[in-house]
Amino acid sequence: GAGVSQSPSNKVTEKGKDVELRCDPISGHTALYWYRQSLGQGLEFLIYFQGNSAPDKSGLPSDRFSAERTGGSVSTLTIQRTQQEDSAVYLCASSLDRGNYEQYFGPGTRLTVT
């Protein structure tokens, strides 16, 4: 079946602009995660959604970052007033449910802030 999809695949923006990144999880997966991967680094957790529960926002680096998940499916990660240090690959993953740990990743969105 279809995997996790993300759009856009690449985004170049000017410092100070807002950006929105989109994630479509695997159909039927109730858990959705956002991670950030800086150049040559590991993955850094940002935010986690599980069904209708309040999201776990403990990984968001600043209040410029926010995310929402509409209808328990598609998620949007928004970065306001982008800074150069926000440049990274933003990865989305989904898993079947809270008792199932296997996370499946999308291809990521490469964000470049100039």
Add this chain to the structure above:
Amino acid sequence: GENVEQHPSTLSVQEGDSAVIKCTYSDSASNYFPWYKQELGKGPQLIIDIRSNVGEKKDQRIAVTLNKTAKHFSLHITETQPEDSAVYFCAAGDTGRRALTFGSGTRLQVQP
């Protein structure tokens, strides 16, 4: 919080040789340990995982071992092939902390 350390950062082997990547973790509550393979320009792909109630798991040429007492786990790839060349990440998670904590990655290069 959890801290995962991964070694080595780079690994070069000859085709047909074995490759071993090691990770240590700090949180004794962690009970799920996946390994991901990431090729250039792609998202991480889950290749194998192990849970804390088993010590070893194999899937064809890859195997993962877990030592909960020592808090370390390892990925073993036998009979390496050029297509195994990629960056490999280990991670740790538990039932209370849904998000995974990742190691810093190992760049594996298999020389033909």
